[in-house]
Amino acid sequence: MKFQRIGAPGAERPVLLDGEQAYDLSPLTHDIDGTFLAAEGLSAAATALAQGRLTPLDITGERIGAPIARPQAVWCIGMNYAAHAAESGAEPPSTPVLFFKAPNTVIGPYDDVPIPRGSERTDWEVELAVVIGRRARYLDSPADSMEYVAGYTISNDVSERRFQLEESGGQWSKGKCCEGFNPLGPALIPATELDPGNLRLRSFVNGEPRQDSSTADLIFDVPYLIWHLSRYSVLEPGDLINTGTPEGVALSGRFPYLRPDDVVELEIEGIGRTRQRFRAESA
Template structure:
């Protein structure tokens, strides 16, 4: 998207890890400045996730104090890390499916970090911020019964199909500004359910990336979901979990807006 809001063809097959690792963002920026990118008429077209086939989706749990409190958990001393199947990633306007036998499908608006450079054993916050290609909106959809009541780790309630709408945009780090100063909001059927700010994170973006690099190699195209503020169904009296026909709308300051209708698997 250019400064006037026009969508332009970047001339690349897709945005993925190889694109990011090979300096694709800089190539696109240079081509845009030269006027080489034609305008695209997107009317009637599906908008996919801004990252094609992420290598992995790493998630941080209980990373807002108010969400930890509504979950009945103490604020963690170190980041709570779990993985989400990479093929949960779908477009920002695609249908989200309630899994078969699900009774507790929940929503979570999150700031997603997209890695742009290979990262291992980072020593400083500055190094951590340097490997970030950009940011996007993520809906970390979760099935709470699968997550907490069916044994095993959290992954079971996080990796159902369609459980990670992402996008609509990959906003580069320079354009996104301070990642610790972004409002996050989510509505269900027009009712505001979550209204938080990334300044309330327990572990900020730089620390999350630095910390993860001590335990795993982060590759270009990897996605990190950085946690959600209070207001999930699990923490609301009556626990109004998602049902087929519900509509979720999400936004993060400067990153655009998502909208999903809920269906049944």
């Protein structure tokens, strides 16, 4: 069972996928958002499907949007794989490195990504993304964290490295918040259907392999990250956590940075595959 949002940007409608068949979720919710998730909406949708109360849909040819409505916060963890920290010229962190992306960076998993004006070093990053399902504050331990997860999806934490590292003033957000810099999808997989502890994640540029790792290599795993963040702020339903990227990005010096018409594909087992074409910024 998977959840998607289908339709034109700003007019997506929620659907449930059971195998290859899509079902209309609009009788249950207007969107897959924090309100729906906090009300145990994923479970309610599964029950409605089992009871035959959902109408089948033909979504052939429809655009697939981000699987959650615009989150109120996009929490991002930096250098959370030791090999990626090394290729970035840094020691593995002793505590999670946190930065933010603007919520309006979130786009669909197959949407084009504009390369910013003045960009010389636009880079890709495949990441396991966690969607929060319940309000989390001051959790007692990482053992409590999984009760607060709605599900998982794939994030491309696109970065402009010159903006991030040379023009940042010490913060990373200038290189992380450009238009379209967080493709997300293709579906939300309920937490009950996926173990995030050992998932293979890969990226490709123009069909050539780049990243190939496992979430088993995370320095700080999903339960720890949720517990840790809850000590410093309140996680709200619908919030997105990008958990970090493995080695194999252009920042390593082993691969060229992205140019117009390059195609990036991302894959995480159990979730699916996404594809974005990068284009020159035109407006």
